[in-house]
Amino acid sequence: MQYVIIGGGIAGTTAAEELRKADEMAEITIIDEEAHACYSRVLLPHYITGKVLRDKVFLRSEKWYVEQRIERLAGTIVTGIDTKNNFVTIHTGRELPYDKLLLATGGQLNLAVTDPKGVCYLQTLDDADGIVARLAEVKRLPVPQQRAVIIGGGFISLEFINIFAQFNLPTTVVLRGDGFWSRVLSTQAKEVLARQAVNKGVQVLTGQREVLSVGESEVSGVQLGDGTVLPASIVGVGLGTHADKSLFEEAGVLMKSGILANSYLETNVPNVYAAGDAAEFEHPLLGRQMHIGNWLNAQMQGKAVAKTMTGERTEFSLVSSYSTNLLGLHVVFIGDTNREFAGEVRSHKATETSSVDLYTRNDKIVGAVLVGDLVDRAAITKAIQEQRSTL
Amino acid sequence: MKLRIVIDPDLCIGAASCVTIAPETFQMNMDNKAEIIGPAPSYERILEVNEEEKNTIIMGAQSCPTLAITIFDEDGKQLYPENV
Numbered sequence: 001m002q003y004v005i006i007g008g009g010i011a012g013t014t015a016a017e018e019l020r021k022a023d024e025m026a027e028i029t030i031i032d033e034e035a036h037a038c039y040s041r042v043l044l045p046h047y048i049t050g051k052v053l054r055d056k057v058f059l060r061s062e063k064w065y066v067e068q069r070i071e072r073l074a075g076t077i078v079t080g081i082d083t084k085n086n087f088v089t090i091h092t093g094r095e096l097p098y099d100k101l102l103l104a105t106g107g108q109l110n111l112a113v114t115d116p117k118g119v120c121y122l123q124t125l126d127d128a129d130g131i132v133a134r135l136a137e138v139k140r141l142p143v144p145q146q147r148a149v150i151i152g153g154g155f156i157s158l159e160f161i162n163i164f165a166q167f168n169l170p171t172t173v174v175l176r177g178d179g180f181w182s183r184v185l186s187t188q189a190k191e192v193l194a195r196q197a198v199n200k201g202v203q204v205l206t207g208q209r210e211v212l213s214v215g216e217s218e219v220s221g222v223q224l225g226d227g228t229v230l231p232a233s234i235v236g237v238g239l240g241t242h243a244d245k246s247l248f249e250e251a252g253v254l255m256k257s258g259i260l261a262n263s264y265l266e267t268n269v270p271n272v273y274a275a276g277d278a279a280e281f282e283h284p285l286l287g288r289q290m291h292i293g294n295w296l297n298a299q300m301q302g303k304a305v306a307k308t309m310t311g312e313r314t315e316f317s318l319v320s321s322y323s324t325n326l327l328g329l330h331v332v333f334i335g336d337t338n339r340e341f342a343g344e345v346r347s348h349k350a351t352e353t354s355s356v357d358l359y360t361r362n363d364k365i366v367g368a369v370l371v372g373d374l375v376d377r378a379a380i381t382k383a384i385q386e387q388r389s390t391l
Numbered sequence: 392m393k394l395r396i397v398i399d400p401d402l403c404i405g406a407a408s409c410v411t412i413a414p415e416t417f418q419m420n421m422d423n424k425a426e427i428i429g430p431a432p433s434y435e436r437i438l439e440v441n442e443e444e445k446n447t448i449i450m451g452a453q454s455c456p457t458l459a460i461t462i463f464d465e466d467g468k469q470l471y472p473e474n475v
Contacts, residue, residue, distance in 0.1 A: 010456075042456030046402065056458070059472075295456040296408040323405040323423065330405060330423045374423055377407070 001026045003309065004088055004096050006078055007104035008032030009041070010295060011276025013060060014302030015102055015309075016070045022310040029071040029096055031078055031088065036125050037062055042295055044128040045159045048135070049166045057125065081251035083269045099271065100309045103248065103259055104302065106277045107241025107293060112151060114212050118219035119235045122156050131236075135167055138233045148172075149222040149232040151211055153180040156238025158324050158331070161202055164236070165327055172203040172230050174211050174222060179204075180326075181369075184337050186345055189355040189371045193326055196353075196372075200327040241293065243278060256280055258291040263315045265305040273309060275301035284317045285387060286336045286366050294322040319384050321377075330374055335359070335367035335384045342366070348391075349373055356380075363389045394445060394470075395463040396452075398434040400424040402459035409460060413451030415444070425459065 003019050005012045008030045016028050036058070043057040065072045073090065080089040087097045109123050120131045138146055148169040150160045157173060157180070164171045177183065179190030197204050210225040213235050221229040243258050254260040254268045258280030261267050265281055267274055274281070276298035280291040297320040307314040321334040339345065342359040349356040354372030358365050358380070364387045368380045379391045396416070405423035409416075416438070420426045427436040440448065452460035452471045462471045 040456050040458065042404065042406070043458070046457060051401070059458075295406060296411060296454055299408075299454060318411070320411065321407055323407060325405075325423075332405070332407075332423075374405075374419065374421075377419060378410070381411075 002097055002099045003028045003102070004098035004100075005030045005102040005104060006088065007102075007106060007276065007278070008034060008038055008072060008074075009104065009106050009276060009298065010038065010059070011106075011278075011298040011302040011305075012102065012104035013038040014299050015104065015275060015306040017068065018303050018306030019310060020068050020070065022306065022312075027071075028069070029073065030065075031073045031076050031090060031096070033075065033077060034124060034126070035075045037065070037072070039125055040295075041123070044122060044125065045163055048128055048131050048163050054129075057128075078247060081247060081253075083251045083253070083272060086271065101272045102305060102309065103253070103267070103272065103274045103278055104276045104298075105244070106298075108244045109241055110239040112211075112213060112235075112237045112239065114214070115237070116213060116215045116219045117217065118215065118233060119213045119237060120160075121237050122159055123241075131163070131234075134234050135163075138169065139167065141233055145231070145233050146170075147230075147232050148234045148236065149174060149213075149230050150236040150238065151213075151222065152238035152240070153177065153182060154238055154240060155322070155324055156240075157236070158238075158326050160236030160238060161197070162325070162327060164234070165200070165202075169234070170201070170203075172205060172222075172232075173197065174208045174224070174230070175204065175206045176208060176211075178206050182206075184333075184339060185369055185371075186347060186355065186357045188347060188350045189357060189369055192353060192355050192371050193329070193331070196326050196329040202327070241277070256289065256291075260289065263317070264308050264313055265301060265316055266308065273305050275305040281316065283336075284315060285319060285385065287361065288336070288341055290336060292320060294320055296320045296322075319381060321381065329353075329372050330370070331372075332370040332374055332377055333367070334370075334377070334381055335365075336361075337367040337369055348376070360389070365389065365391075392440060392442075392445065393437055393465040394440050394448060395437045395465075395467075396427050396435065396448065397461045397463070398425050398427065399459045399461070400434055402457045403455075404457055404459075406456055408454035408456065409451040412454045413447045416448050417451055425455075 077091040153175040259274040277293040359367035
């Protein structure tokens with residue numbers, strides 16, 4: 001049996017490991033755009049702030065792939081997928097035949113309109129290395145020039161806020177909408193987060209469109225729509241990700257915001273599967289196609305899809321959550337927090353410093369956002385799993 | 392058999408993946424850190440486990456995106472993270 005996996009992140013690598021456990025004789029190949037062995041993206045902020053050493057972010061060694069007899073094609077781009085004749089073509093022209101193909105390509109970064117040197121993204125280890133180098137340069141500048149701007153208001157934006165705070169950089173966050181996660185959170189939750197940012201000395205500008213990083217050879221600031229320029233020697237960009245559709249669509253794989261899959265992570269094309277941030281899968285408990293981008297979801301989908309690929313068809317029904325913090329204020333997302341698909345968003349708790357909102361559909365709790373008060377986290381997760389309408 | 396489980400609260404970011412995978416062993420505390428369930432929940436504990444429980448606990452540790460959970464066997468050998 002020949003297994004080909006496109007993507008060497010946690011979904012693809014976990015799948016490879018499980019495939020090997022299930023099939024001693026199989027040929028397993030991971031095609032990875034990145035040069036590095038599998039590492040934890042979640043540890044990158046800890047690496048940047050010096051909490052862990054760089055070599056501690058790795059989850060697998062080069063030796064592990066050899067021992068597991070998993071071929072890893074590093075720094076390799078897929079140029080074509082032929083699902084009729086079952087082979088994948090890579091940039092060197094090599095063709096890799098497959099019996100089963102897993103698409104675990106993650107998300108493609110949404111780039112800023114302009115990104116001169118000093119404008120940073122935070123998706124890969126290379127990005128993190130770049131941030132570490134840039135921060136060292138920034139700290140050598142005269143103090144008044146040590147200023148940061150962040151564009152975007154989601155998970156990565158919060159990581160940048162926490163990182164820049166560690167380096168004592170005065171920071172301004174520029175948001176397109178009316179707050180952090182503007183299309184997800186309730187007004188109350190947005191206010192709690194904005195208050196926390198401001199109380200900790202972070203300036204927050206909402207409703208900003210046409211935002212441009214400016215600078216000659218490197219970034220000197222961020223220009224707003226009205227022409228104002230916020231001076232900055234480092235800019236963090238967190239504008240989310242999108243799916244790179246052309247390669248898969250040409251191969252006949254159906255896509256929406258991600259690669260469409262059923263609850264077994266099977267795509268519409270026989271012997272082609274999807275897992276991790278790239279997959280938009282039918283969630284049996286949440287009752288709709290979900291496109292989830294968090295660590296546990298990706299890892300557990302890697303495990304589940306490997307079972308299905310080796311013949312033990314396994315439905316994926318995990319209700320995953322993700323947690324972050326804004327300068328010490330905890331933020332947790334559980335289940336389905338997409339407002340478009342929520343019948344109602346109910347305020348469960350609301351104070352000056354905290355908010356808990358429940359997202360319901362057909363009177364069942366399907367998701368929640370907890371800010372500053374995590375007491376009910378376990379109870380809410382259970383209610384979602386048990387498809388209940390109350391805690 | 393016995394397992395020694397150690398959580399580094401400094402690395403833990405409260406993702407709660409361990410709680411999702413091994414809810415009999417891990418829970419979140421008020422600081423949004425994982426801790427090991429017991430009469431007095433703590434960041435370090437020695438547990439008597441069977442083979443199935445051991446596998447679940449190791450899977451819980453493996454699910455941690457910040458490698459905040461370390462597992463030792465009764466001889467002090469580190470079972471997870473394996474030395475990368």
